[in-house]
Structures are given as C-alpha cells and as structure tokens.
Amino acid sequence: MTRVLVLCTHNSARSQMAEGWIRQQAARAGLSLEVWSAGTEATRVKPDAIAAMGEVGIDLSGHTSKVLTDVPDPWGFDVVITVCDAANEACPVYPARTQRLHVSFPDPSGHDLDRWREVRDAIGRMGEALVTALAAGVAPTEADLVAAANAPADADA
Numbered sequence: 001m002t003r004v005l006v007l008c009t010h011n012s013a014r015s016q017m018a019e020g021w022i023r024q025q026a027a028r029a030g031l032s033l034e035v036w037s038a039g040t041e042a043t044r045v046k047p048d049a050i051a052a053m054g055e056v057g058i059d060l061s062g063h064t065s066k067v068l069t070d071v072p073d074p075w076g077f078d079v080v081i082t083v084c085d086a087a088n089e090a091c092p093v094y095p096a097r098t099q100r101l102h103v104s105f106p107d108p109s110g111h112d113l114d115r116w117r118e119v120r121d122a123i124g125r126m127g128e129a130l131v132t133a134l135a136a137g138v139a140p141t142e143a144d145l146v147a148a149a150n151a152p153a154d155a156d157a
Contacts, residue, residue, distance in 0.1 A: 002134060003034045005077040007091060011039030011065040013049040014083045014105050017120050020058040021127035031135045036071045037063075040090045046109065052116040056124070068092070079140070081130070083123070101142045103149050122149045 004022060008015035019037035026033040042065040050060045068074045075094065081101045082088040088102045103126050108119040129148035133140035 001032045001034050002079065003073075003077045004036070004079045004081070004130070005071065005074075006035070006037040007039065007068070007080065007082045008037070008084045009040050009086045009090075010043040011037055011045075011067070012043045013046045013107070013109060014119065014123060015039060016045050016049050016060055016063050016065075017053055017123045018081070018083055018127060019063070020053050020060050021124045022130060024058055025124075025127050025131040026134075029131050029135045031131060033131075033134065036066075036077075038066045038068045038071050038074075040067070040086070042067045042070070048108065048113065048116045049120075052113065052120045055117070056120070079130070079134075081145070099139055101140065101145060103142065103145045105149065118153070121153055125149055125151055 006015040006018040015037035019035050023035045044065050045060055045063045053060045077098055079099045079101065080094055081103060082091050083103060083105050085104050094100055105119050105123055108116045126145045126149040129145050130140050133144065
C-alpha cells in the first residue's frame with residue numbers, strides 16, 4: 001500500500017483538507033492509499049476548515065492536529081507533500097525511497113469562507129492530480145501538482 005503524508009506548519013487547515021481530499025479521491029478511484037497529515041507543531045483543526053470541507057461532503061470533525069511523531073512509522077512514507085512554505089523549509093530529511101514534493105497554498109486563516117473555499121478547491125485539484133498519477137502507476141511530479149492546484153476554478157466543472 002502506498003503511504004502519503006501531507007505536512008503543514010500547524011496541521012490545522014491546509015494539510016487537514018489535503019488529507020481529507022486525497023483519502024476521498026483515492027477511495028473513489030479504488031486506489032489503496034494510507035493518507036496522513038501532520039504539522040511541525042500541533043494546535044487544533046480550524047472550524048473554517050471543517051465547515052469548508054463539510055460543504056463538499058468530507059467530514060473533518062473527528063480529525064486532530066498532529067506532529068510527525070504522532071503518526072505511525074513517520075519515516076516510512078512513499079510520498080511526502082508539504083503544503084506551506086514554512087513546513088517545506090522545516091521538513092526533515094526522508095529516506096531516499098520517499099518522493100518529496102512541495103505545493104504551496106495560501107493560508108486562508110483570518111479570511112472569509114469564500115477564501116477558504118478557493119484554497120479548499122485548489123487543494124482538491126492537487127489531490128486529484130496526485131491520485132490520478134498514483135492510480136496510473138506514475139510518480140506524480142511537483143510541476144503537475146502545482147499546475148493542477150493553479151488551474152482555473154472553472155476547470156473543476
């Protein structure tokens with residue numbers, strides 16, 4: 001089974017949304033993935049992240065903010081994706097077999113729900129590109145994930 005880890009600073013919003021999206025998209029594609037998220041420091045999952053994801057049928061209400069050492073076998077991931085610049089810089093060194101990717105998303109904290117939706121949808125497009133590549137047996141590229149995240153919102157339709 002392929003293991004995917006999404007890292008962000010507080011594991012309170014972007015990484016939690018990515019975990020939810022990737023898990024749902026993998027299940028829909030019939031792809032066996034183990035998906036986790038963590039942060040460089042733990043806080044709490046933000047209510048706006050829970051609300052925005054709930055709008056697309058993904059329930060984050062049971063999620064908790066975690067640090068890397070809270071996840072099982074933290075050094076045994078096949079793909080590690082950082083979703084904020086601070087986590088990218090603080091990300092530990094992984095074994096050679098780990099594919100490390102970075103796709104930076106803006107922090108929606110302090111903004112209205114529309115901004116949360118924009119970030120949520122961009123993360124969803126990135127997750128879909130990741131799952132599509134993995135389902136095809138292809139290693140996802142950082143460039144492809146960034147391009148998917150930055151695709152126009154109407155590309156979702």
